[in-house]
Amino acid sequence: MSICINEREFIDDLVWVKYSLDEFQFGLSFFLSGKVRIERHGLTDETDESVGRYYLECNCDIKETEWWKAGEKFSRIYLKIEPQEFFQSFDEEELEQIPISLRQALIGDKLQPYYHQGEITQQMWTVLSNILQCPYQGLMKRMYLESKSMELIMLHFQQFQEQDVHNHRFPARDLSDIDKIYQAKEILLGNLENPPSLIELARQVGLNDFKLKRGFRQVFGTSAFKYLHDYRLEKARQLLVLGEMKVEEVAFRVGFDSRSYFAFAFRKKFGLNPKQYFQQRQKSV
Numbered sequence: 001m002s003i004c005i006n007e008r009e010f011i012d013d014l015v016w017v018k019y020s021l022d023e024f025q026f027g028l029s030f031f032l033s034g035k036v037r038i039e040r041h042g043l044t045d046e047t048d049e050s051v052g053r054y055y056l057e058c059n060c061d062i063k064e065t066e067w068w069k070a071g072e073k074f075s076r077i078y079l080k081i082e083p084q085e086f087f088q089s090f091d092e093e094e095l096e097q098i099p100i101s102l103r104q105a106l107i108g109d110k111l112q113p114y115y116h117q118g119e120i121t122q123q124m125w126t127v128l129s130n131i132l133q134c135p136y137q138g139l140m141k142r143m144y145l146e147s148k149s150m151e152l153i154m155l156h157f158q159q160f161q162e163q164d165v166h167n168h169r170f171p172a173r174d175l176s177d178i179d180k181i182y183q184a185k186e187i188l189l190g191n192l193e194n195p196p197s198l199i200e201l202a203r204q205v206g207l208n209d210f211k212l213k214r215g216f217r218q219v220f221g222t223s224a225f226k227y228l229h230d231y232r233l234e235k236a237r238q239l240l241v242l243g244e245m246k247v248e249e250v251a252f253r254v255g256f257d258s259r260s261y262f263a264f265a266f267r268k269k270f271g272l273n274p275k276q277y278f279q280q281r282q283k284s285v
Helices: 083-087 100-106 122-132 139-167 176-189 198-205 209-220 224-242 245-254 259-270 274-283
Strands: 002-008 014-019 025-033 037-040 046-050 053-059 063-068 073-078 114-119
Touching: 014 083, 014 209, 025 122, 025 139, 025 198, 025 209, 046 053, 073 259, 114 139, 122 139, 176 209, 176 224, 198 224, 198 259, 209 224, 224 245, 224 259, 245 259, 245 274, 259 274
Parallel strands: none
Antiparallel strands: 002 073, 014 063, 025 053, 025 073, 037 046, 037 063, 053 114
16 A cells, blocks of 8 residues: 655646556545546546545546646545455455445456545544654654554445445445446446347346436446447547557447447547547557
């Protein structure tokens, strides 16, 4: 684990587009001052990250667009975790106590995108203050900060469990519904060329369409087919970067029947039409 204290202030309004294809971030971010609006394409709609809030993220293969306001000081404490090393010390029974949607992010050899936002509690504020005012140096400082980091992780898990119990996200008796939401996502991403309708998708995972729509937005921050649309475009971009397929083949591979609509949607998301993007990437190789 590592702890970073970030502070930023811009003299002009800024729109910052970031690609995270070669590295990932997994950790907890606590906002101490300021505000930024961020869209994690294919994972969340635009969300405000501001003082008093925090999130747990697994940011891998996700494009981000950030909107920063001039003259606003932004500061946060970021706790970065190496997930495979951190969680390998947990036995099977202990892993069962981790929020199921987070466990989904850790299944398999490749990390899966994940995002959950919460409120900084009074206990969290106390721990964050302790980190900022750490009275030790050397080895004692490292031990102190490690203990405070573990305390923040524990408080996050505690808040997540309390939200379930108090029905803020899903009733405790319906935790299996979250598994069904993730199953629905996998079905969509496994059928890019011919995805099922919402009603058929709901039937396949054993939910009614209303619970699927509501649940998908609660878990992923967007609708099922907006998620699919953004995933298709991101997959298309990656295929164009590889340069092994023509534009028409890429469009068909990710499920666009109309080349003109594919070009329109791609240009709207990335600022260039597919052919221009392909040519630009080939020149930079």
